[in-house]
Amino acid sequence: MGEILLRAENIDKHFGITHALDNVSFTFNKGEIHALIGENGSGKSTLTSCLTGIYQKDSGKFILEGKEITATNQVEANHQGVAIIVQEIGTLSGLTVAENIFLGNEDQFTKCGIKNTAAMNKKAQEYLDSYGFNYIDATKVIDDYNFEDRKLVEIVKSTYFNPKVLVVDETTTALGQKGREELFKVMHKVRDTGNCVIFISHDLEEVIEQSDNISVLRDGVKIGSITKEEATPDRLKALMVGREIGDSYYRTDYGEKVSDEVVLSAKNVTVKGQIENLNLDLHKGEILGIGGLSECGMHEVGKALFGASYFRQGSVTLGDGTPINSIPDAIKHSIAYASKDRDNESLVINDTIGDNICLPSLEDLKTHGFLRAKTMNEFANKFAKQMSTKMTGVDQFVSALSGGNKQKVVLARWVGKDSDLIILDSPTRGIDVKVKADIYAMMDDMRKRGKSIIMISEEIMELLGMSDRILIMKDGKINGEFLRSPDLKDTDLIDNMI
Ligand SMILES: Nc1ncnc2c1ncn2[C@@H]1O[C@H](COP(=O)(O)OP(=O)(O)OP(=O)(O)O)[C@@H](O)[C@H]1O
Structure with a gap:
């Protein structure tokens, strides 16, 4: 058992009649990648959104290194050492790449009320280069980049300040193979520096490959946690869905003639x-x-x-x-x-x-x-x-x-x-x-x-x-x-x- 970094205690959240999180409690350790899995709508994003200030929980506590933390927005969460790469686009249109990276944290480049844009651009480019994303120009408007490149900018935005807890919410499917490898490198770096990654993914093989521990949510309720060694795709599927489901996903026919039309x-x-x-x-x-x-x-x-x-x-x-x-x-x-x-x-x-x-x-x-x-x-x-x-x-x-x-x-x-x-x-x-x-x-x-x-x-x-x-x-x-x-x-x- 590792040393506990973050506790989620009895987190409860409703959206109108939807009970998205029903009194869930988790522990996340120092130096681990902890996967959070569950069917669509099981509450994974709601839990991590409550942690990172995107949503406000109805009740319960998040305790980071022994102290309760409550964030009312993502910037506040960042200052508490918690960051998230969200499932959809997490960068703002109309702003430059650099402005997106330092959104809410521009103070470091401001003196006597005047923002030093050149210094901000320079720092952003240094970060992009250090992640190997040097083809992304910090001074360009974010809209000049495609969905995947915007995700790469978001990786930099969420990790340049070495967060204690990094949430990666269904990001891998937004990325190509190269982008995924870069993301995994970043996740390993967070783990290797004694911090924690909360990793949300529907790719169960990837989950087993990348994570140390895996927790399962079903309909807003915590079902359980297992270690990487105990996990198989079938076992995870059964935990998620509540019954055994086969893995004969794909077509099984071969040799059928396709029409010439x-x-x-x-x-x-x-x-x-x-x-x-x-x-x-x-x-x-x-x-x-x-x-x-x-x-x-x-x-x-x-x-x-x-x-x-x-x-x-x-x-x-x-x-x-x-x-x-x-x-x-x-x-x-x-x-x-x-x-x-x-x-x-x-x-x-x-x-x-x-x-x-x-x-x-x-x-x-x-x-x-x-x-x-x-x-x-x-x-x-x-x-x-x-x-x-x-x-x-x-x-x-x-x-x-x-x-x-x-x-x-x-x-x-x-x-x-x-x-x-x-x-x-x-x-x-x-x-x-x-x-x-x-x-x-x-x-x-x-x-x-x-x-x-x-x-x-x-x-x-x-x-x-x-x-x-x-x-x-x-x-x-x-x-x-x-x-x-x-x-x-x-x-x-x-x-x-x-
Ligand atoms: N802003 C919102 N307003 C109303 N209901 C919401 C809101 N956000 C989430 N919900 C509901 O809360 C439940 C949990 O959703 P959540 O996004 O946490 O699921 P998830 O496990 O992350 O799913 P997925 O794998 O599809 O991303 C769902 O029923 C969803 O419709």
Whole structure:
């Protein structure tokens, strides 16, 4: 048993009728990586948000090195030695990288009321360089960087001051392989200096690999804690879900012939700096996986095919030659797209679950030109429930949902629309094991019904397990193509990524 660094004692938190945390108590030791796992909506983010001042607990205490701490915001938590890398974007648009890193802590660069911006930029760049993120320019506006790079900035922001407790909330799925390795280095550094990392992840293999101890929450209640040595993926799944669940996630068929009918074609598609002369055909009933390192351009491919890229060159056409040049074109022709950046690009966060699910289907839901609230309500309910969304009702705001449940709303929207052609970027990001299996089953069912799916993913096992064909991208170009086979190995794909 290590020496205790942080105690959470009888933490209780309600959101209206939702009892998000029910009197939970945990101990976190010095020099450990302590994973916190549980199904979507089990209370992991609520607990760490109460610790870091994002939410206020109803009752209970956090005791750090013997002293009670209470933070009313993240900056206060930082001053108490507690930091968090949040699940979604944790940097502020409109500010520079340096301003984001030192947000709330600019005093160190201010003398007689005047901020020394040059000194702040210099210090921020020194930190970025020391983490190996030297290609990120401290003076640039954060909006110039993509989702992953913004996460890297957040890593610096949350750790440059050597916090005693670092919360890493479902960050790995936002990062590519290289970003993950950098994050793990930072986590190991925190542990090796006698501090503690609270690590939230749905990737159970990664949890076992990285953590020393693992605690489980279910429906806001603490189920138990086990050591790395005691943990197996099956045991963790059973603790999370409350029953044994198998691990036959993926499709098991091999050798099925995919139709020759082309439903979507990209010819010489170029998006400057991201994709170069991309050519691909998607067939009816095919799951086409696209993988690579996160900066390889694959995330832009989804946008380009959906008509959502700025300054796209080349052509995207349906099988009958109809051009797809804009988002309305795509939706009109039954194409769906779920972005990796769900809060900013997929969801209308400050709107209800119901409105979000109905959004692309509004025309289909009209009777005699009118939309009826009852019809919309029934439609939203049907698909939210089909995705097992944990919610108080479809009138709940999306902003009040846990990360994984937001993702379920995105998918419910497109399942409801019954699109023929679905582009899914990182479809299982932040999704728990049980729902992951449901999503894979849903994709399998869609392809059997003749729907075509493009699945962009950084999860190699997901690509191997679900795709009929896999394209691996490198430096904006396709660098390898693989047909579905039980003999295909992760190393075959990785060799073409690097
Ligand atoms: N701001 C909020 N308003 C209302 N309810 C909320 C709010 N934040 C969280 N909840 C609810 O509290 C419960 C716990 O959510 P929490 O985000 O802690 O889950 P989680 O375990 O982190 O899930 P995930 O793995 O999906 O991120 C959920 O039912 C969620 O809908």
